Structure formats: structure tokens, C-alpha cells
Amino acid sequence: MKYVDEFRDPQLIGGVAREIARSVDPHRHYRIMEVCGGHTRAIYRHGLRDVLPENIELVHGPGCPVCVLPTGRVDDGLAIAQRDDTILTCFGDMLRVPGTHGTPLELKARGADIRMVYSPLDALRIAQDNPAKHVCFFAIGFETTAPSTALTLLRARTLGVRNFSVFCNHVTIVPGMRAILDSPDMRIDGFVGPGHVATVIGCRPFEFVARDYGKPVVVAGFEPLDILEAILLIVRQLHAGEARVENQYRRIVLWEGNLAALRAMASAFELRPFFEWRGLGFISQSALKLAPAFADFDAEVRFRVPGVRVTDPKAAQCGEVLKGVLQPAHCKLFGTQCNPEHPVGALMVSSEGACAAYYRYVHRGEPVTA
Ligand code: SF4
Numbered sequence: 411m412k413y414v415d416e417f418r419d420p421q422l423i424g425g426v427a428r429e430i431a432r433s434v435d436p437h438r439h440y441r442i443m444e445v446c447g448g449h450t451r452a453i454y455r456h457g458l459r460d461v462l463p464e465n466i467e468l469v470h471g472p473g474c475p476v477c478v479l480p481t482g483r484v485d486d487g488l489a490i491a492q493r494d495d496t497i498l499t500c501f502g503d504m505l506r507v508p509g510t511h512g513t514p515l516e517l518k519a520r521g522a523d524i525r526m527v528y529s530p531l532d533a534l535r536i537a538q539d540n541p542a543k544h545v546c547f548f549a550i551g552f553e554t555t556a557p558s559t560a561l562t563l564l565r566a567r568t569l570g571v572r573n574f575s576v577f578c579n580h581v582t583i584v585p586g587m588r589a590i591l592d593s594p595d596m597r598i599d600g601f602v603g604p605g606h607v608a609t610v611i612g613c614r615p616f617e618f619v620a621r622d623y624g625k626p627v628v629v630a631g632f633e634p635l636d637i638l639e640a641i642l643l644i645v646r647q648l649h650a651g652e653a654r655v656e657n658q659y660r661r662i663v664l665w666e667g668n669l670a671a672l673r674a675m676a677s678a679f680e681l682r683p684f685f686e687w688r689g690l691g692f693i694s695q696s697a698l699k700l701a702p703a704f705a706d707f708d709a710e711v712r713f714r715v716p717g718v719r720v721t722d723p724k725a726a727q728c729g730e731v732l733k734g735v736l737q738p739a740h741c742k743l744f745g746t747q748c749n750p751e752h753p754v755g756a757l758m759v760s761s762e763g764a765c766a767a768y769y770r771y772v773h774r775g776e777p778v779t780a
Contacts, residue, residue, distance in 0.1 A: 449602055492522060508756070530576070
């Protein structure tokens with residue numbers, strides 16, 4: 411398959427892996443963060459850790475939208491779902507994210523009308539098909555999914571659909587990266603930049619990492635060769651004493667991003683003054699809310715959601731894993747109380763969550779010993 415097979419070619423992969431091995435300084439330890447959960451999954455799925463030198467440490471970043479959503483926001487969404495006249499719609503991986511009193515799937519089993527959709531447009535269609543009900547879309551995701559929510563809002567307004575709203579939990583990646591760079595317990599040498607987000611926002615928004623923090627960023631695709639090439643480019647920059655943004659994913663990502671998608675987002679959303687990220691706390695201007703022109707479609711305006719803050723279970727170490735301070739298997743609950751069948755934290759739910767990816771491709775359900 412074009413754009414897949416050549417990026418999984420074992421000979422090419424072996425060649426880049428050998429080039430990385432030749433390039434690294436054996437006396438140096440490299441900490442490279444893959445920002446996006448899609449990269450985390452690909453790294454485990456393709457066993458890339460095994461072809462890298464020991465002194466390259468891959469650190470998982472916060473780029474999994476389900477994982478960074480705090481429990482309180484899940485509870486808020488489920489409060490909307492408990493209204494008799496309401497259908498709550500969400501993406502599939504949201505269905506298994508634990509709130510304080512269970513997951514959306516469990517609430518559905520108790521009688522709530524909660525439906526999985528593949529796109530916000532599906533939710534809008536459900537609203538059109540059910541005029542006697544109110545249909546709310548539980549929107550999550552970074553800039554990758556925010557444009558589809560924005561376009562759905564524009565369509566809902568054009569069509570004059572009155573029984574549709576969005577519970578907006580879209581977050582933006584740049585403030586999350588800045589929070590990590592400002593975190594005193596973090597030392598990151600360079601970043602594999604989030605390829606999916608960059609298809610929308612382009613490469614320019616990452617320039618602050620190089621300019622203000624002196625760290626290289628290489629925006630990368632999601633095949634094994636993409637990720638290894640990005641690591642090689644980061645190592646080369648470090649050795650040359652450089653810090654630049656490079657675009658390894660040129661077959662998809664334009665430097666200026668997708669201007670039509672950015673325009674749609676600009677018309678439908680505005681920045682929240684602050685928003686809570688699981689594990690990272692409140693980060694200013696890091697999330698989107700509906701613009702005043704779309705207040706009629708804003709679930710938080712229509713329903714007055716409780717807005718409670720919920721602390722994660724004490725033993726759960728999701729925050730440390732999200733910040734890259736801890737590897738998934740080092741969480742006290744990993745593989746015992748927390749596993750894909752019974753997730754305690756959201757990182758064990760989404761396929762892009764570091765804990766779920768590690769469990770599936772490395773740990774493979776083996777018993778965990780202390
Ligand atoms: S194993 Fe579970 S509780 Fe621990 S960090 Fe991962 S998701 Fe959170």
C-alpha cells in the first residue's frame with residue numbers, strides 16, 4: 411500500500427536504526443518525548459524501542475485527548491446524559507473512560523441514552539432524526555478533531571437545528587507542551603512533534619520550543635520509518651548544537667497548516683482562560699469553548715453542568731505517566747487493579763494511552779511482579 415509499505419520496509423528501517431546507533435554519543439543520555447499518543451502506540455506496536463540504542467530514552471507525552479480529560483469533565487458530561495429528554499453522543503473510546511460513578515457505557519447499561527458516533531456530523535444527524543429529544547455531542551480532542559466539531563456547528567446553524575449542542579472539551583497542544591517544558595521535574599532533549607495536530611496547525615506554532623527553550627522539534631508521521639527518521643534528525647540537531655523545527659511529515663503536513671480548518675475553528679471557538687488537564691493541572695489558554703455566536707449550541711450554557719473538581723484515586727499515577735516522569739509499568743496499579751478490562755485511569759482506555767499501548771504490545775497481560 412502506497413505511503414505505508416515503504417515506511418515499514420525492514421531494510422530501510424534497519425538502515426536508519428544503524429545510522430542512529432552510529433550517530434549517538436555513547437557517553438550521553440538522550441531523553442526524547444513523543445508528544446502524540448499515536449506515536450506512543452506506534453512505538454510499542456512496531457517494537458521500535460528494540461532497535462534503538464540503550465541511551466535513547468523515549469518519554470511519552472500528553473497527546474492523548476481521552477487521557478488528559480479530568481474525571482470532573484467526564485462527570486459533567488454524564489450529568490447531561492442523565493436528563494430524560496437528552497441523547498448524549500461521543501466517540502467510542504470515551505465510552506469506557508471512568509467517571510466518579512462509572513463509565514458512560516455503565517450509565518448506558520443503567521438506561522441512559524448514550525450513543526457512539528464516528529463523527530460530530532453523525533450526532534447532528536441523530537438530532538435531525540429525533541426532533542423531540544435534545545442531542546448533545548461530547549467533544550474531545552486536540553486540533554486534529556476540533557475542525558470537524560467546528561464544521562458541524564457551522565452546519566447546524568445553517569440548517570437551523572435547534573435540538574443540538576456540543577459539550578466542548580477540545581484542548582490545544584502548544585500550552586500542554588509549554589507546561590511540560592516549564593515543569594521543574596522534566597528534562598527533555600527534543601520532541602517528536604505531533605503529526606496529526608500539525609496537519610491542521612502546521613509547524614510554525616512549535617517554533618517557540620526551539621526559540622524559547624532551545625530544544626529541537628521534528629514533526630513526524632506515524633510509520634516506523636517516520637519515527638526513526640525523526641529521532642535521527644533530533645540527534646543530529648543536538649550534536650550540531652542546533653534547535654529548529656523540522657518537518658519530517660512533508661507528505662501530509664504543510665508548514666502553515668490547513669488554513670480552511672483553522673478558519674472554521676476561528677469562527678466557532680474561542681480560547682478558555684484556563685482548563686484543567688489530568689496530571690498537568692490548570693493550564694491557561696489551553697482549551698477551546700464555543701464562541702458567543704454559537705451560545706445556543708453550547709451545552710455548558712444550556713445545561714449548567716456541575717463543574718466539580720474530582721481528585722484521581724491516590725494510588726493512580728496517571729499524572730506522572732502523562733508528564734513522562736514515570737513509565738506505565740512503574741505505576742503501582744499497572745496490570746493489577748488497572749488493566750484494559752477494568753481501567754482505573756484513562757491512559758488504560760484509549761488505544762493512544764501509554765498504559766493501554768504498553769499493556770497490549772509489551773506487557774501482553776503477563777502477571778505483574780512487585
Ligand atoms: S496503570 Fe492505570 S492508574 Fe496507573 S497510570 Fe496507567 S492508567 Fe493511570
